[in-house]
Amino acid sequence: MAYRLSLLQYLVSVLVLCKHVLTLDFGQSYSAGNSDLLAPRRYTEHDLKRKGLSDHVSFHPEGASEGFYCHYPDLKSKEWEACNDGADSRWCWLRQLQAQEGESRPKGYTVTTNYDNFTPIGIQRHYHMDISKQTIAPDGTPREARLMNGTYPGPTIEACWGDTVIVHVTNNLDDEGSVIHWHGLRQFYNNDQDGVALTQCPIARGSTWTYNFTMLQYGTTWYHSHYILQYADGVLGPVVVHGPASAPYDVSLPSPHFMSDWVYRKAEEEFENEKDPVVRGSKADNILVNGIGRSKEAVAAYNGEDIQSLYPITEILPGQRVRLRLINGAAGTSFIFSIDGHALEIIANDLVPVEPQIVDSLLVAVGQRYDIIIHGLDNPSPSGNYWIRTHPADGCNTFRNGLFNSTDSTNEDPLDPRTGILHYGHSSATYLSLPDTTANTISDFSCARVSEQSSLRPVVPWSISTTPLNNLTLSTFYPSHQTEDDVPYGNYTHWLLRLDPLVEKQGGVSFHNPLFANFSTPSLLDFTNIGQGENDNVIRLPYSSHPTDFIHMVIDGSLLPSTNQTDLDPDVIPLLAHPMHWHGSDVVLLAQSEQPFDPATSMDTWNYENPPRRDTIMAPAGGYVAVAFKPDNPGVWLVHCHIAWHASAGLALQMVIDDGQGMVEKMLAGERMKRLEGGCEEWKADLGKVVDYKKEESGV
Numbered sequence: 112m113a114y115r116l117s118l119l120q121y122l123v124s125v126l127v128l129c130k131h132v133l134t135l136d137f138g139q140s141y142s143a144g145n146s147d148l149l150a151p152r153r154y155t156e157h158d159l160k161r162k163g164l165s166d167h168v169s170f171h172p173e174g175a176s177e178g179f180y181c182h183y184p185d186l187k188s189k190e191w192e193a194c195n196d197g198a199d200s201r202w203c204w205l206r207q208l209q210a211q212e213g214e215s216r217p218k219g220y221t222v223t224t225n226y227d228n229f230t231p232i233g234i235q236r237h238y239h240m241d242i243s244k245q246t247i248a249p250d251g252t253p254r255e256a257r258l259m260n261g262t263y264p265g266p267t268i269e270a271c272w273g274d275t276v277i278v279h280v281t282n283n284l285d286d287e288g289s290v291i292h293w294h295g296l297r298q299f300y301n302n303d304q305d306g307v308a309l310t311q312c313p314i315a316r317g318s319t320w321t322y323n324f325t326m327l328q329y330g331t332t333w334y335h336s337h338y339i340l341q342y343a344d345g346v347l348g349p350v351v352v353h354g355p356a357s358a359p360y361d362v363s364l365p366s367p368h369f370m371s372d373w374v375y376r377k378a379e380e381e382f383e384n385e386k387d388p389v390v391r392g393s394k395a396d397n398i399l400v401n402g403i404g405r406s407k408e409a410v411a412a413y414n415g416e417d418i419q420s421l422y423p424i425t426e427i428l429p430g431q432r433v434r435l436r437l438i439n440g441a442a443g444t445s446f447i448f449s450i451d452g453h454a455l456e457i458i459a460n461d462l463v464p465v466e467p468q469i470v471d472s473l474l475v476a477v478g479q480r481y482d483i484i485i486h487g488l489d490n491p492s493p494s495g496n497y498w499i500r501t502h503p504a505d506g507c508n509t510f511r512n513g514l515f516n517s518t519d520s521t522n523e524d525p526l527d528p529r530t531g532i533l534h535y536g537h538s539s540a541t542y543l544s545l546p547d548t549t550a551n552t553i554s555d556f557s558c559a560r561v562s563e564q565s566s567l568r569p570v571v572p573w574s575i576s577t578t579p580l581n582n583l584t585l586s587t588f589y590p591s592h593q594t595e596d597d598v599p600y601g602n603y604t605h606w607l608l609r610l611d612p613l614v615e616k617q618g619g620v621s622f623h624n625p626l627f628a629n630f631s632t633p634s635l636l637d638f639t640n641i642g643q644g645e646n647d648n649v650i651r652l653p654y655s656s657h658p659t660d661f662i663h664m665v666i667d668g669s670l671l672p673s674t675n676q677t678d679l680d681p682d683v684i685p686l687l688a689h690p691m692h693w694h695g696s697d698v699v700l701l702a703q704s705e706q707p708f709d710p711a712t713s714m715d716t717w718n719y720e721n722p723p724r725r726d727t728i729m730a731p732a733g734g735y736v737a738v739a740f741k742p743d744n745p746g747v748w749l750v751h752c753h754i755a756w757h758a759s760a761g762l763a764l765q766m767v768i769d770d771g772q773g774m775v776e777k778m779l780a781g782e783r784m785k786r787l788e789g790g791c792e793e794w795k796a797d798l799g800k801v802v803d804y805k806k807e808e809s810g811v
């Protein structure tokens with residue numbers, strides 16, 4: 112393909128450019144006419160009218176004006192300065208840098224700032240959300256969903272790096288509790304805001320719970336219910352945190368590309384399939400992007416009108432560089448994302464800016480996010496329409512009508528992965544012909560994509576100690592709480608996966624116990640007793656804030672189906688890989704391999720120098736992942752598979768990070784603990800009335 116040659120040339124130039132950007136002296140002064148590479152490309156008047164700045168209105172932030180602005184204090188004039196979203200946003204942080212030079216502050220709020228240590232001063236933003244039941248039909252088939260503010264996905268929470276976000280969540284469901292988790296947000300020393308059943312009681316029916324956290328990171332993420340399977344019923348939405356970027360672009364698209372799958376039944380009913388020892392797997396019915404799906408009949412009947420009801424349209428102008436935020440909020444499907452004939456430049460994975468890298472497709476596993484820059488063509492085709500594809504990855508999907516498998520498909524009628532349209536033109540277009548473009552040549556449809564995932568290099572590097580604080584002892588996960596043998600730090604740092612625990616239990620091949628959260632006694636409120644229950648699945652890790660102290664953790668898939676089929680029917684159990692998600696910390700990817708873990712030799716191959724860093728990492732079937740993280744955030748943090756069905760079946764651990772001298776309890780003493788206890792009183796008062804939850808689910 113012609114663009115591939117220029118792609119290679121571009122890659123070389125970007126690498127050169129990138130190096131230059133990263134070594135700039137940010138202390139120098141900038142002017143609007145500066146031709147430096149960091150300077151954003153300017154909007155034309157046409158661009159401004161067309162999209163982005165003037166019509167980008169957030170929902171309910173108090174004091175919101177037209178458009179979205181970041182606000183920072185100018186310490187010289189003692190005034191607040193506002194700056195726009197988009198390409199210009201890089202100037203926001205630079206300005207604050209200049210204003211603060213006189214202070215004993217670090218020189219820099221840029222993409223090279225170590226955001227673990229330094230955060231700009233932002234403003235408070237209040238958001239009001241409610242969860243309620245509503246019937247929606249995103250692809251024409253109606254079902255009763257559970258929604259945030261009545262939309263799927265829910266409204267975007269939008270803030271700027273350093274802002275404090277206060278979200279008031281009202282549970283208007285008549286038959287369930289809820290908790291809302293802010294996926295990937297580190298919640299540093301803020302464990303009680305993590306929004307899981309381990310850190311608070313569920314929000315009782317009719318109650319409002321207020322979350323409060325500061326955006327220490329920036330980029331793209333999402334929120335979702337962490338109450339049983341509620342997010343698969345619709346309780347989810349994007350989170351956008353404006354911040355600097357590692358490569359220039361012209362326009363930032365106001366709406367993220369929110370990929371998900373959709374189940375026609377209530378998730379709790381579909382979960383019965385997960386527990387069934389014969390079926391052994393919950394299935395999805397369709398693919399949605401930004402809450403839009405379609406039936407084959409609707410596509411066949413398309414007569415050129417009202418295209419927006421069939422496909423989300425992404426608009427671009429010739430030659431433009433357009434920033435797009437990708438989010439996988441699916442219950443169980445990992446996607447290979449691509450745009451026909453277009454190069455994509457990755458600038459962030461999860462909430463970590465990375466050195467720019469050009470690809471023609473990328474894997475977005477369940478729970479993962481990417482910020483990419485679409486490279487607009489200088490001379491698009493006359494129709495100006497190109498397919499955007501979200502192709503389910505091999506071994507990381509199960510749909511009602513069968514599996515996607517790029518090499519050996521037994522599914523004669525798979526869903527159509529053409530789920531969106533990139534359009535060169537104006538936003539008022541409602542009449543479009545469907546694209547006739549062909550897909551990029553994609554050689555790897557696997558759901559690990561080891562070489563791609565291993566090549567992402569964070570802009571702010573971490574150097575990892577080869578000597579961890581803990582031992583990587585093999586664990587059998589039985590019994591599920593720690594025994595004498597596990598002292599002092601537990602052996603769950605070698606986590607041997609197989610099927611999700613509840614499924615194994617149902618099939619009589621129980622391997623380790625599922626995690627079951629006790630809604631009325633969350634771990635954080637019962638800190639001294641944590642680990643006493645047989646379904647606690649606790650791993651205790653020593654707190655340390657020393658910069659060279661790391662915990663290492665192996666998640667071992669060597670017993671997963673594909674390599675070990677002895678007691679499992681390969682026709683029923685597909686290849687299984689698990690997108691594992693860490694709360695409370697980003698982790699680095701020391702190794703990701705499709706070969707089994709070998710304690711004698713594997714460690715020799717690990718990467719300790721600026722490895723990829725993110726919050727969600729795929730553990731390949733038959734292989735393993737090794738990660739490292741800093742045990743510097745005290746509290747109770749979940750580690751779990753982000754396939755909703757697997758998490759609900761108990762494929763989860765709770766990590767307790769503590770100094771052994773009461774630091775977690777001290778952190779929460781007083782108002783914070785009183786608040787948590789108040790929430791539990793409300794929950795317990797309501798529990799006996801209507802609210803019920805199935806004990807055969809993990810609760811997370």
Ligand SMILES: [Cu+2]
Pocket residue numbers: 688689690752753754757758762
């Ligand atoms: Cu899983």
